[in-house]
Amino acid sequence: MRKKEMANKKLFQPDLPLAKDTLAVAQQDLDAAMCLYNHGYYPQTIFFLQQGVEKGWKAFGYHLGTISPIEARKSKDVGHKGAKVGKITLLKLRRGIISPTIQQVKMIRGCIASPQAEELTEYYSYLNNLEADLLWAQKEIDKVTDTPHTPTPEELKKRLNEFCIEEQTERACEDLITSPEFDPEIGKLIRARAIKEVYAKIGSTPASEILIKDTINGTFDDQRLKAILLSAMKGMVIISPLLYFAIITQAHENRCRYPDKGRTPLDEYTQNHTLIVYFPSIAHTVQASLEKMDELFRLPTFGGQ
Incomplete structure (x- = not known):
């Protein structure tokens, strides 16, 4: 194995089992947040929301192979700042x-x-x-x-509406791609273009060689093409919402748990707090993101079933 290939293998080490396990915990954290919200335990609601989003990002990082459990725990790397998974990914790509x-x-x-x-x-x-x-x-x-960053009610409402539109668009695209009427000729054009672009960008690397080999052998079929397209569609409703909510909830990770200098979470996180007012919509959006991540992990393209 060439030095460059060995270096890249060390940089990117996907761990799908760990990603799936972490995602399962993230989904339970969100379920806990919804239960606590229904009982009026608002500080705890925010804490478990933050935890669900944070673990969702870490699950995505394990899936990409861009973070390790050690990096996920270290405060200087990720810690409770789930959005930093994105930074590490960009750093390793560069x-x-x-x-x-x-x-x-x-x-x-x-x-x-x-x-x-x-x-x-x-x-x-x-x-x-x-x-x-x-x-x-x-x-x-x-x-x-x-x-x-604490969003204003107007900003949060606008972002939630945008995420809702993205979710609807993604669902419509999935319906089109998975439809029996999906035009095989369009599929051929997409596949031919994808192969050309991959080969032009990454030359004779193992990834491109596998792609070309599969094409020659006839194993790069319409099902694999659909899986690749679906993975791109699902990414739309995973990355953007989780990144946004990771940013706006991370400051509350400790604040919603501990009294400090005359302030108490019980007085601060009431039904009038912006995150609580919009919690049902936030929870719906995060839940949709985590569900799409689960679907992504199950695609055969990523070793799922």
Whole structure:
């Protein structure tokens, strides 16, 4: 195994069993939050909501292979800031894939002088911009996760409406993809384009070689194509809502549990608190995200059944 492949294997180590177990706990945390809400135990409602969202993000990180249990526990890596799973993922993509590829393109570009050199220059520019974008995204995640944010009722209502529309759109797309009337010709076009793009972007890496081999052998069938499309659709209603709720609930992880300097959670987290006023809608959105994550883990593309 080449050094680069070994390095990437260390960077990305998916653990689907751990992801599934963590997701199951996240779903029970959310169930507990709903039970506590129904009994009027509002501080505890917020705590278990925060826990459910946090574990949901960690489950997604285990599924991607971008965090380990040790990183998930360390406060400097993730701790109770579930959104930092996104930062670690971006960091490993940049360090393990984008940066080495930029160096390879630079080396090749310096060795040849041909019409291909112009294409390499364009590709190099694309990768450089991509690396800059990933670095910017990491810094932005740091900003939002290190600065407590309490949404106004208007902002929260707007975001919940947007998530609802995304959920409905995703459901409609799934219905189309899984329909018996899904046009095989459209499927062929999507598959051909996907193969071309993958091969152009990642060359002769193991991932592209497997894809090409499956295509030649006829094992990359419509079912696998549908599984890939479904995974992309499900990601729509997993990442955005969980990231948002991870950011707005993390500041409450301790605040909703412990009295401090004359304030008590019982007086602060009442039925008039913004997160409690909108809790039923928040719980519905988070529940939908976790259910889609469960469906994602069951897709054959990711080793599910």
